[in-house]
Amino acid sequence: MIRVVIPHHLRTLAQVGKEVELELAGPVTQRSILDALETKYPMLRGTIRDHTTKQRRAFIRFFACGQDLSHESPDAPLPDAVATGTEPFRIIGAMAGG
Amino acid sequence: MSKVRVLVGTRKGAFILNSDEKRAKWDISGPHFAGWEIYHLKGSPADPNRIYASQSTGWFGQIIQRSDDGGRTWEQPGTEPGEPTKTPEGFPMGESNKFVYDASDETGNPLTTHQWYDGTQHPWEFKRVWYLEPSLTDPNTVYAGVEDAALFRTSDGGKTWHELPALREAKGHLWQPGAGGMCLHTILQDPTNPNRLYIAISAAGAFRTDDGGETWKPINQGLKSPYELPDADAEVGHCVHNLAIHPSRPDVVFMQKHWDVMRSDNAGDLWHEISGNLPTDFGFPIAVHAHEPETIYVVPIKSDSEHYPPEGKLRVYRSRTGGNEWEALTNGLPQSDCYVNVLRSAMAVDTLDSCGIYFGTTGGQVYLSPDSGDNWMPIVRDLPAVLSVEVQTLR
Numbered sequence: 287m288i289r290v291v292i293p294h295h296l297r298t299l300a301q302v303g304k305e306v307e308l309e310l311a312g313p314v315t316q317r318s319i320l321d322a323l324e325t326k327y328p329m330l331r332g333t334i335r336d337h338t339t340k341q342r343r344a345f346i347r348f349f350a351c352g353q354d355l356s357h358e359s360p361d362a363p364l365p366d367a368v369a370t371g372t373e374p375f376r377i378i379g380a381m382a383g384g
Numbered sequence: 385m386s387k388v389r390v391l392v393g394t395r396k397g398a399f400i401l402n403s404d405e406k407r408a409k410w411d412i413s414g415p416h417f418a419g420w421e422i423y424h425l426k427g428s429p430a431d432p433n434r435i436y437a438s439q440s441t442g443w444f445g446q447i448i449q450r451s452d453d454g455g456r457t458w459e460q461p462g463t464e465p466g467e468p469t470k471t472p473e474g475f476p477m478g479e480s481n482k483f484v485y486d487a488s489d490e491t492g493n494p495l496t497t498h499q500w501y502d503g504t505q506h507p508w509e510f511k512r513v514w515y516l517e518p519s520l521t522d523p524n525t526v527y528a529g530v531e532d533a534a535l536f537r538t539s540d541g542g543k544t545w546h547e548l549p550a551l552r553e554a555k556g557h558l559w560q561p562g563a564g565g566m567c568l569h570t571i572l573q574d575p576t577n578p579n580r581l582y583i584a585i586s587a588a589g590a591f592r593t594d595d596g597g598e599t600w601k602p603i604n605q606g607l608k609s610p611y612e613l614p615d616a617d618a619e620v621g622h623c624v625h626n627l628a629i630h631p632s633r634p635d636v637v638f639m640q641k642h643w644d645v646m647r648s649d650n651a652g653d654l655w656h657e658i659s660g661n662l663p664t665d666f667g668f669p670i671a672v673h674a675h676e677p678e679t680i681y682v683v684p685i686k687s688d689s690e691h692y693p694p695e696g697k698l699r700v701y702r703s704r705t706g707g708n709e710w711e712a713l714t715n716g717l718p719q720s721d722c723y724v725n726v727l728r729s730a731m732a733v734d735t736l737d738s739c740g741i742y743f744g745t746t747g748g749q750v751y752l753s754p755d756s757g758d759n760w761m762p763i764v765r766d767l768p769a770v771l772s773v774e775v776q777t778l779r
Contacts (some may be wrong), residue, residue, distance in 0.1 A: 295419060295444055299460070328463035332481045333444040345443040379443045 288319060289374035296334070296377070300327040305374060314369040316348060317360040334377060349376040387778040388734050389454065390742055391435065392750055393422035396768035398437055400455040405736055407754045410763050416458065417449065424515050424729055424772045431523035432776050436542060438513040438528070446512050448480040448528075450542050461542040479544070483510045483528070483536055486547040496552060498532070499560040508532045508552070515729065517571035521578070529568030533559060533585040535597065548597035551583070555602060555620045562587030562623055569728055570627050574634040582637060582652060584624040587612075590639065592652050603652030607641060626728040628670045630677035638680050638707070640670040640728075645682055647707050658707025663694050669731035673756060674739040678706040681741060681757060683726040692723040700743070702757045716760035717751065724749070729772035736777055744770025 288308045297304060308322045317340070324331045335342050340360070342348070347356045351365045351373050367373035390401040397415025416422075417439045425437035433454040439447040449458045462480035485508050497505035511531040519525035524541040534552060536545040559566060567586050574580035579596040582603075589604040602620050610616040612623060623642035630636065639646040639655065644665050646655040659665035664684045673679035680703050686694045693699060698717045701710040724747035734740040741753045748767040753760045 293443075295441065299444075299447065328479065329460045331462075331479050332446070337479065337482045338484060343443070343445060382442065 287371040288314060288322070288368065289371050290319060290323060291374045291376045292323075292330075293377060293379040295379070296330055299329050299333065302327070307371075313361075314364050315361050316355065316358070316364065316375075319364070319375055320360075345380040345382055347378040347380045349378055350374070386736060388736070388740065389427070389432075389776040389778060390732075390750065390763070391425045391427065391455070391772075391774040391776070392744055392767065392770060393424050393437070393729075393772035394744075394748070394768035394770050395421055398422040398425055398439075398455075399764070399767055401750065401763055407736075407740055407752060412764060413455070415768075416455070417447075420447070421512075422771065423512060424774075426516050426518055426774045427776045428518040428523040428526075429520050430518070432778055434518070434523040434541075436516045436518060436526055438516055440512040446481045446483065446510075448513070448542050448545075450480075461540075463543075480542050483513070483530055483545050484547070485510065485534060485552075486549040496556055498556055498566065499558055501561070505557065508534065511565065514567045514569045515571055517573065520573050520575055527571050527573075527581070529571050529583060531565045531567035532561070533566045533568040533588060535568055535571070535581075535583060537597070548593075550598055551591060551593075551600045554591050554600040558620050559585065559588040560621070570624075572627055572629055572637075574629075575631045576634055580634070580651075582627055582629070584627050584639075586625070587621065587623045589620045589622040590624050590627060590637075590652055603648070604655075605653065606648070606655030607639075607646065608644070608657075609642070612642060625668045626670045628672045628680070630672045633677045636677065636706075638670050638672060640667050640682055642666065642688060645670065645707065658703070660703070660708035660710055662701055662710050663699075663712075667726075668728040669726060669743065671731045671733055671741065673741075674733050674735040675737075676704070676739075676756075679704045679756070680707065681731065682710075683731065683743065685725060691725045696721050696723060698722040698724065698745075700741070700753075700757055700760075713753070713757040713760070715758060716753075727771055729774075730770050732773050732775040734775045734777045740775070742773050742775055744773045746770065 350368050386405040392399040397418045399414035402411045420439045423438045428434040435451040437449040450461045451458045500506035513528045515529035517527040525539045528536040535548045538545045570584040572582040584590045591600045592603045593600045607622045608616045609622050626640045628638045635651045637648045645659045647658045648655045667685045671681045697719045700713040703710045724745035731743040744750045746769040750763045
């Protein structure tokens with residue numbers, strides 16, 4: 287069981303609470319988590335990463351286990367604590383000043 | 385009894401203002417999509433309870449919302465949870481927020497480039513939907529004007545969107561973004577000819593199709609932009625802010641340009657200036673009275689470097705002669721210390737017997753005149769900055 291924390295506006299779109307749970311078969315990576323998230327909640331497609339290129343949107347960050355993983359490869363294995371559900375994978379709307 | 389529904393897009397959500405035909409007492413609902421920028425929302429003329437909304441933020445991008453009950457409830461018209469997200473061939477399904485420029489060999493063109501600020505060529509990049517224009521006859525068909533400038537259409541109620549790519553062939557390589565972005569912000573349908581559309585793009589100009597979007601031509605002859613362009617009479621590059629027509633005379637097109645208020649009597653083939661005695665001819669919106677095709681409205685703004693009314697006086701100007709002769713409408717509007725702006729999509733009219741004129745400001749006020757502009761009153765005073773105002777007259 288993978289735990290994913292999503293930001294306020296995406297909770298509203300998906301009509302879910304702060305944290306959602308996903309079942310993953312296979313490696314636990316940014317890509318596999320986002321693929322599963324978008325399959326379960328299609329209304330989130332395009333809001334976290336580009337529809338076509340699958341690149342992370344500029345003001346979205348990925349945190350886990352106290353680390354910023356935003357610049358890691360989308361296919362890099364995530365920490366064991368995320369894979370086991372001990373720690374959530376956090377999708378964050380980045381600070382944008384102002 | 386008739387009713388009026390005013391659809392207000394703001395920097396921080398959508399608001400819906402409802403009244404009976406007296407327009408004296410208003411019910412305000414919202415914010416819908418709280419915290420998101422709502423560039424535009426507009427109802428279908430063919431089914432007034434069908435409303436489309438463009439919702440976006442810099443963080444999460446573009447969302448399209450649809451209501452089938454007059455704005456009480458909303459849905460994203462894309463894939464339902466549990467439905468396949470890929471076609472049998474393995475391609476991603478279209479989505480209500482998926483706006484992909486058509487570069488296919490079959491239907492589109494290679495994704496060309498437009499001019500960038502440094503004079504180099506730059507590829508088209510989708511940013512947001514500025515304007516939604518529901519079909520006059522089919523509630524499931526809607527045109528969307530987007531940034532970077534292009535025109536999209538849905539024919540399935542907003543589930544999927546497809547570009548009309550021929551527009552970018554109309555000298556698109558010469559288009560260059562203005563300060564507000566390279567946005568397609570105005571779409572007009574000719575009610576007498578379903579194959580004719582007018583569109584306008586900031587810092588590119590006005591364009592027309594007469595064959596349902598298969599081909600387009602720039603319609604900028606007569607526009608002069610000596611302060612903005614090295615060639616004041618260029619075929620494209622003019623900063624058109626807004627267009628308006630009266631449905632009974634769709635060949636007569638009115639334009640608020642960056643500077644200059646213009647008019648064409650031949651569907652945009654040739655324009656002439658009608659700024660006349662306006663205190664300044666810079667501004668954003670332009671509107672036509674519902675029952676008087678020669679009565680038009682603008683909101684003069686001091687200049688392109690000072691986006692507020694001259695002398696701190698918020699004045700709508702009305703011409704009953706199709707331009708050139710203008711009168712200031714001030715009764716009920718602030719006449720001192722007012723420094724709000726009125727954006728291009730933020731003025732609209734109802735079609736009640738006594739035509740109502742509405743506009744919203746960047747200060748969050750929505751003003752109404754129930755008598756063609758003679759007297760004004762605020763419906764609301766403290767919304768977020770208003771980006772767009774549309775009015776539905778419900779009978």
